[in-house]
Amino acid sequence: MSSKLSIVARQPIIDKNKELFAYELLYRESDTNAFQSENAKRVTMRLLSEQFLTFQKKNLDNKQGFVNFEYKDLIEGVPFDFSSNDIVVEILESCSPTDELFNAVSELKQKNYLVALDDFEPSPEWDRFCKLIDFIKLDLRALSMKECAGIIRDFQHSNIQFIAEKIEDNTEFQQACQCGFDYFQGYFYQKPELIKTKKLSASAVDIFKLSALVAKRDIEVHKVNQVIERNPILSVQLLNFVNNDSRLNRSIESTQQALAYLGNDRIRKYVTYTTLSALSPSKPNIILRNLLTRAKLLEELAANIKQPHLADSAYLCGMLSLVEGLLDMALEDIVSSLSLSDVITDALIHRKGVLGSLLSIAEAIESSNWKLLEPLLKDVELHEETVMDCITNSNAWVSEM
Template identity: 35%
Template sequence: MKYSYIARQPILDRSKRTIGYELLFRDGPNNTFPEIDPDLATSRLLSDHFLSTHYSTLGDNLGFVNFPYQSLINRIPTLFPSDNLVVEILEDCAPTSELLSAVREMALAGYTIALDDFVPSKEWRPFLPFVSIIKFDIRSISIEKAEIFIRKLEQTKIRFLAEKVETYEDFQRAHDAGFDYFQGYFFSKPEMIQRKALEPSFITVVQLCKQLAKPSIDYKALENLFSQDLSLSYKLLTYVNSSVMVSAKIKSFKQALVYLGEERLRKFVALVAIASTKESKPDYLYRLSVQRARFCELVARKVKSDVDPGDAFLTGMFSLLDSLLDQPIADLLESMPVDEAVKTALADGTGTLANILGTAISYEQANWQALAELSATLKLSDESLSQCYDDAVQWTGDLLASAETGTPS
């Protein structure tokens, strides 16, 4: 079987906290695997990806998974744990008595059932007692029409999810209409444009990133940068001394930097860089910034060109700065001491780094056609890109888990 793409789209609650991810597969219905039955493809993909990365990448979040008709009839979802799996019934499934029987059985067994791209009709009424989530594509069904349906069912346990929320205005309107959950890209664009000065510590972090992007680390230069910023130096020493591997307290920046080494130092700086922006943004933005950085770095290592993996890391990490700081990226880049190749990729969207960043964004948005074109341009295989994405998701999960406990991984 040909290797598959998989992506995750975040699902946020009314407070813009991440409560789950829809796991998106490239499979039979899109004619990607013309020689394989869609249900077989879905089952195989679930086995390959959901089981292998489920616990490390979802954590306590829900995993929303689309299931074609026959896989529901065959009770394929019951092969997986029910605690954080949301079984999505695809919109092209017919509301037959056979399907109703399967849905009733799975719901009573503790599985969370969702209706995807729902269009209200009397044929689906018998299913509603067993449904926990109804998803409306607000590009197909207007928010106003969805609100009428939501009000009719407001006394039930059903929660409503707005799909394709592309702007902050979409989010606000859907929020006011009574939607509970939101899926889309509104949170990766500025909610408002206003000037926010780059704090001195952030400039220092960018300079640290630039140092770390060089082929060989200049520990003296790094030591000088850390010594300029009280907050950074405190975080560094706390981070290092929290490790169970440290037998004696580390008191100097040089000791700390040498102890961490390049990989863990890169992790530390990435986290601090993202955390030193602003607090009021969805947590997924911070995770996505780090994940993009790692993905771009891994892809750069596989591309046969002179692109620097360190520059690719910075390109991914800073690609959401406009959203995090509510400023146009061109304005931000003027203040950032990064290489021209990074600035060109972010501001103009041209060059190899821009193509690498494009693969990350295409993955996140499950835009398989764009991904295929970019992978052809970069001369990378499906297997390579999919492995990079899985590794980046895993790395980010490990990194943020270690950051929460204060232990370098």
């Protein structure tokens, strides 16, 4: 069979402190796969996951990946193709609790695999499986909080940990914590907790000016230094960051020295990270990592279409698209405080233009909305293999923080 690969996306699973715990891997079968035999489809799934897991450090930040397996995959031992250190075996809700499945899961546990039940709904047929299960995932769109709390209470004397799926906002996150969930899935933490009707401070405007400067491929370091020098907080953060680098064999005493030491590519990554974290030090680290990943992904995508000159704007657009959750401000208010081009503004607010399409592509990948993704890729003439390369490159870039 052809080894043509499709797109693998990752969705973060976080803990109660909003720190990254693991990722769920979700993949889209290419159009040709729709007509393959069941066995060929499983081989394709294996290829997709292997490609992603081969670069585990870069793609998964050294975390485990939850991988969905259908009934036949489990019976035929497909999970054994992967290391038990790399994956959590996720049993899909479509699987029937047969003797055959019980034996397959028992063998997984004997070989130290972690096992999760997806979209679990209690029934007597699943009772004997529970001693083999490490995680149970509950869909908050299908079950009420009261129902979830009841299920969790029934397992309070077990070692099973519960994952809440499809959390939509921070209020729901707090409720899920109170219910007894251990881990949480959904991009709720990127949404503003409280929209504040305020203007950006002068310091914040400086930070966004700086972000715009470092978004350019040919960074004008002297201009970057001018902005940093006039902001004491940014100056101290940059110096502390560079001087804490274990590879440094001498002390850096000026921001100009620090920038020269970093070099252009690291300036972009680290200046974006440290300056934005200075804006909202109480926000979870994963927001900043997702922000950087999306910014780099948009830049990579722009470099692979017929308008590579958009790459600089694409990086800034990707970064700004997630900043409202960092500042707890409406995106429109943030944009109105900055001097942005119409191209970036239209992309951010209305998803218009090529940049708007690239931003929509990134969002579709993050949410594994494959139906939406396909026409978007056609519009900008991007092939799935190219997109997968862009995803891997952006993940690798951020993993080297």
